[in-house]
Amino acid sequence: MSKETRYSVCTVCDIGCQLRTEAKDGKVTRVIAHDNPMLAKNICFKGVAVPQIHNHKERIKVPLKRVGERGEDKWEEISYEQAMDEIAEKLKVLVDEHGPETLAVSTSGWNTQTTHSTDRRFMNLLGSPNWISGVSLCAGNTAAVNRLTYGWYPMADYGNTNCIVLFGHNPRKHSWTPIFNAINAAKDRGAKVIVLDPRISDQAETADLHLRLKAGTDAAMCLGWLKVIFDEELYDKEFVRDWCVGFEELRQRVDEYPLERVEKITGVDKALIAEAARMYATADGASIPWTPITDQQISSTSAIRLHSILRAVTGNLDVVGGDTLGGFNPSYIPESELGLHEVLSPEQKAKQMGYDDHPVYTYRVAEMLKEPTEKVWGFPYADIVMGCHMANPTNVFRAMKTEQPYPIKAFIVLGNNALLSYPNQHQILEAMMNQELIVAHELFMTPTAMLADYILPGDVFTERNHVADSWSWTTRLTLSQKVVEPPEQASSTYQFWHDLAVRFGFGNEFPWQSIEEVLDHRLARSGRTFREFEEQGFMEMPIPEYRKYRKTGFATPSGKVELYSSILEELGFDPLPYYREGPATSPEYPYMVFTGVREDPFFQTGQRNVKELRDRCPVPSVFIHPEDATRDGLNDGDWISLETPHGKVSAQLSVQSSMKQGHLRVPHGWWYPEMRGQESLAGAFLSSDAVLCSDDDEFLDYEQGIPHFKGFPGKVVKTEKPEHLQAAS
């Protein structure tokens, strides 16, 4: 058989690098850089490892049905048709007994899944609003919060910017690779970089300014910047006058944060705070790119809003070199429309978990934004980065565990290791153990899949065609071509939902028989089929329009940038941004712990079973400052128990002078696939950071209900290398 080479969008992580994939004899053999020099640097060692991942001997290729106790990891092989028949039958019984809201779905936008809206389509037809995703903690929630202020979710204009502000974000050669390359290109043009990070990260080492703030104090820092910008009149007066509401109220709030106070909260010298604020505000085009750090704090909603407000008042919104308002490509039916959100009744929307107490990214706010959204976008539900109509994960897991306020008894997870992906892992386990039906659509036997009743083998990006639209974050469309056939019994997520829909009598709403037919439908507005699209090129971008608000206004109730949020006010929250102190350290727990940190060889909880990647990072490492280590009698390479009031994990200590004193940095998502059969759930509770963090109400951001990953108290205790790890090594 001849060698095949195709253009792919990698979905090993969420960045979506454009690559080329080679296959021979029906197997992926190599992933190589794009042949367009403008894209050739966008490749990392996770992408290069795709043949090892997609051809992995442990990949699930046959549907499995649980035969032992839940979590016992005993299975029988069954046919796909039998699995789907039984899943449909059991789900119908549960829906009849408890109502459609008894179904919850957790998913990702990568791994086995590229089109989340078919989940939503099925759920909306069924009547369940309880869809959750890791994007509630990363980018999706940021999109929803951005919409409160100006109705859009901007993307940094790296190609033209003269100043980049990185709030804890640390793009590197092998993590967020295209962003890393874009920042480097901007630096080559002379752009300034300001990094705000407790650690001396790679980006901080080469930044023009590095502000080593205490973890979790982003909101206070932004209020300090605004204080400088307002006092020194560095804001865009014309834009503020014409396009913002609530300036005077905001200014009064900002006056509550003199630099002396901000210095005390953040630990950064006030002169440096002022210098950074001036550098940002006076640059001819400045960007504050999305950051996964601000997403995950106790004042996250305020901090994200403050980023939005900084962009707006400095005149950087939707201008060349600033933060541009992308959104929906007019040639491509967005997932927002494909999801059929309008068919879910208001009564069912109101049952969405989080709707009452933490509503910012739920249907409750989506309903409040419907009218302005329709005015600007032409359709009522704008779901950007999947994050604008979600249920709250903590509320979902509580309901799964306690059956209050109503029982959630069926849980479908697609390409998502849910057990380790949200805070309070012990609660998630109890929640899953209380289910009557769990279905996992997966590539590998993850701890979450081990808890399922049925496991359906999924497909991967080299086995399916796709046109990626960056989940409506930008208007760019990129081609991803299938290069090999999936395993015979594997299904795409579309096929899974289609086949379930047919069994529920919704077949007419899933009229497409293949992914290619879905793509034909989505491309129909441009008069093209998928085949015609793929013949034209590997990427296309509509000619950008800047300052679009001049034609349409902003998609907010006032039509303007809401510095004072009318939506937050109506919901009973503080309509102005504020800083809220996170949980304090104590003599017993003297360190500030920050979790959720990405390691280069892995994406989230994945790839620990891929030797080529695991060899680069065999065990989880907790970083500590040398003076802290010396004081506590700890040495580099020691095994430690990291303990918080909520839980404890084992890890190896890495003493690094780049760390800020008093802080501990914990990597995300560790489990040990090699321990399957020896340790319960393949060691899912041994080193996972999700064990450490509480999601009790006092630790949640008020408006979104997300936990505080960036700065909660903990301690380290020297220990022996755990027995289970000694056996495995």
Add this chain to the structure above:
Amino acid sequence: MTQRTAWQHRRVEIKSKLMTWVANRVFSFKENGVDGWLKRRMLKPAQKPNPSSGPSGVRQDR
């Protein structure tokens, strides 16, 4: 940022739009016409990977 005049806004916007138009030509598969000409003018031949440009084997601690 606050110093940019209306005319300066317009100038950089036109430049950015032009560059996007050019990029779309460069991202197409066409080898002839404007698309092919632009690609021949703008793009260097793709480099073969070498140890310094390819993925490194060094563990990334940060």
